[in-house]
Amino acid sequence: MKKIAKSILVFVLVASLLSGCGTSTKSENEASQTSKEGVVTIDFWAAPNPPQQTFWKQMAEEFSKVNPNIKVNVSPMPETPSSEAGIQAALAGGNAPTISENISRGFAAQLVDSKALVPLDSMDGWNDIIKSRNMEDTIQAWKFADGHQYVLPIYSNAMLFAWRIDILKQLGYDEPPKTYSQIIELGKKLREKYPDKYLWANPDLIDSTWWKRWFDFFMLYDAASNGNKFIEGNTLVADDKAGVATLKFLEDMAKNKLLLTQVATDPFETGVSVWTTIGPWTFGTWKDKYPELKLNETYVLTPPPVPDGMSTNNVKTFADTKGLVIYAQSSLEKQEAAMEFIKWVYSNPENDMKWFEITNLPPARDDVNTNEQFKAYLKDHPELQLYAESIPNAIPPFDNVKFNDIQTLIGQKAVNPVVAGQIDAQKAWDDMKQAVQGVLK
Template sequence: MKKFKKLFAATVISLAMLVAAGCGDQPTNEDQGDADNGGGDEVVTETPGDVGDAEITLEFWNGFTGPDGEDIAKIIAEFNNLHEGEIAIRTQTMPWDNFYDQYRTVVTAGEAPDIAIMHLDSIAGYARYDLLTPLDDLAADIGLEDDDFIPEVWDAGVYEGHRYGIPLDVHPLTLFYNVDLLEAAGYSEPPTTYDELVEMSLAVQEATDGDAWGIAMPVFWPSNMIFYSSLMSHGGDSVSEDGLTPLYNTEIGYEALQKMVDLVYEHEVSPSDVQADGEVTLFRQGNSAFHINGIWMIAGFEQQDGLNFAAAPVPTFGDQEAVWAGSHNFVLPKQNDEDPERLEASMKFIQFVSENSLQWAKAGQVPATYSVLESDEFKALEHQYNASQQNFVFPPSTPFYGDAWGPTGPAVDEAMLGQLTPQEALERAAREGEENARDAAEN
């Protein structure tokens, strides 16, 4: 297993406009990534498995509305069957773009669920406003040990010296490639560097007489996840440690973004007019050799008839190996009146899922625990295992990170469309990001 370097990371859209109750009103890029798994607009409540008359029924909120919802339901059913008559988990599933508003509302009203899933980039904002229960003692009581977790994702669940999240998974950006198109161009292995990506893309376009693109670069999301990976690969910084000052508006930042733009306008290996999700469609149809997106795309690509694809680490755009990564975390919402028995039952469930997360990995995730990550069963999941062989970049534990980083989203898009130079785009983003972060901190 590669050693995971300690790098700080980013999300792509502001994790919050911190208002009144002080939490995020907007979905993060991770939210959108999950939505790509498929989704719905309804709130679904169910109790998987045979539960009987359980002594304790716990409410578990999550946003797994796509195929991943079926996988988490299987895990919950196993837990409910194992604890029949003792503990039952009842899930309430809703789209991520509604999840955080609903969460804030019920917690402030004293009607919080017992357990919830929260994206790593959102934890600090909710902890700041006392909407989460500290987990330090509870995690220790059930024997969750930090040395079994990827250190960077485990450490990222801490805010101001207290733990608020227990990681369920890691979901990094991943390179997907069309095996048949590469073979037709004379290659058996995917690119590992930017130059190799350009070289192979040109070769595919020549081998197919222009019928297929080398790569379709997204104009919209997840374009600035790719920018963040490029920025880190070039040795750049995202924001200051306190999250208040953008640090991406530098010569390194301009170069990192220019590399992406050059794939379209200089090397001409990507179309310039990609519509929203157009890059996904091109790859699904076999009309592009490479596609950079989240690991969550695995399930959808596996269901695509005639698509012979594989997954690999994202090529390094600079001199360092680094890729954006997010994580789903278990959190315990703040209760008006804490019940020790319910807290203990909640932690039993979290421990069970952590120890049995191979099923969840099959949904298109990287396990957060080494005990599963290094197992033969996980290594047999070829796409997920290949995606795990990267140096992950996680968000810092600050409530203001998304505010300072968020404006890079539209800025990167305008650069990719040729409407602004990378320098113009990042200068504007930095001005907006600093203002956003300062306003959020003051309010």
């Protein structure tokens, strides 16, 4: 009996100790966050980079001044081992924030599949945001397969290519080539004159990590297919002709030894290669590290190249774009407060202007090129002009829940073996299609 009593005592002690290790439950959290005065506190997870955190902290402060009943707590989202895993862990533990930004369409599709997101279009105020932010056209491409809108896109980077025009001029070019055959021809001339230089230095071409396909395959495919979808719902609807042409272009570059797949330090900046994919976030780094790189003097920006015979006007490209979501796990009161905050931020174009100035990422609006405020800013930052102009031509990533597997297969079955010279473009495309269809079943 004494033994049993002792065991129970030990169990109770250990249990109390363990309970102390746990976090408070969701309801306790919520109770503590909605004070007696009726102030609703919402948690906002910002992308783990200083400019975006600065912007959202500023917004939260200004919002709280005019809406004292809602308090927005901005904190960086956990990024170890990845921001997606951080959100997954928070959802699993019942500690998800009310809102977070930095959500791609693919990840959003996974969250939607797990019923973790609130369909924003079903909330009061959604239409006001779309109208006041002038994004009726942009938002169309963000509709999910079930017809709902779960993500409010914040920025849209129409990914571009940069050319070292100073080196191209040494080869006799006044402007960069626009079609596949013109590029191959330029590459051959480059290698002949400068055997140590390459057309495109990109080790990602032999890496099957899923997101790397955004910045090689999808940029080229979106251009070659004139924006034809790759996946629609749960069906592979890719344009075969454009897909094979894209892979053939990579195959031709590899065969002519125009690609450097070895790791190189800043190859474009140091002139090891003359061509690279580029996003607007690069210019901040260049300003500090490579001030000698000047637009139209040392480099120029272009949309992706297209297959021979295709129009080189209004060329489509991949949109590196992310947005914010509201989590279904939070209470209705918090969801509504979150919507109020979003509505307040995007009712004033000044706030999008602040975003543009702080982050260099073009806001996902239809009027970036026509609104006077943005026009004035772009005049002072000509390197961002083409990004803003290309927004209507930018295709966001597909929203399938298996996006990670599918994009890994595009690497493993198509891009990687073609660049390594293991198989030809047609076989790679067929293998990739078969594998992707297997995943979609």
